[in-house]
Amino acid sequence: MNIKTLEDIERLESIEEIILELKTLADSGAIIVVEGRRDVESLRSLGIKGDIRLASQQPLLEFTELLSKSGKEIILLTDWDKKGGIMARKIIYYLLTDGIMPNTDIRSKIRNLVKKRIKDVESLNNYVNKLRYELQDKK
Template identity: 45%
Template sequence: MQVYERRLENIEELLAELVLLAEENAVLIVEGKRDIQALNRLGVKGHFEIATQRSLSNFCESIARLNEKVIILTDWDRRGNLLMLKMTKHFQSFGITPNTLLRERLMSIVQKEIKDVESLHTFVVKLRQATGHSTSEDGFVNEIR
């Protein structure tokens, strides 16, 4: 039970960081619409961009012109890892170092239980149920008594 509590706590902290960065106009890069929906359901709202809709070079260049805060949240499967590496190189060529640390932390928290961002909401709900926490409609965590 303590393992689940710790994992939930770590994910909640990470989500809170994402919310703050999104409020500071960071661009959150994901692979698809379902990733955006999952993050929205977890309370993360902001400027999302989908990396798989046009050429990577043009995609990164257009974001680099607009913003210096870039967070890459691709899946942690083979395709997502390659995409993250390629985008990191492109952004660095435009003088931007994207934040990939949040993605790495997320990967270490969920370990091998899920492999993509779109499964994150379901995973968090299961963790909350396993630890005796629930989520109210406004997204806040309430302890079940």
């Protein structure tokens, strides 16, 4: 087994831990905020149930007001490209005006694990499945 394979195994294990954390948070009532429908499909394919909301369906100010009124934990999972970063900063800003700090840890952890490989949530399911498949052949 080479170093690249070991790195991929560690990366996959870390991503799967984050997915499990996301599942647990979603099952406990947290709201996951994504950009588009394909992001939702990708998360559903990874087994994440619960309340996943699209930030792109209405003006961000209205969207964040609804999130604030929910009283639930907010998990921000926008893409890690430029557009996703801008959207994340705006959502954080609007939520902070209501005294709410969304969970951005999961987004940061995933971004750090997949940077230069994928840039969006919609690619996450395919990326994880590809890693699983490639590593299964090498075991």
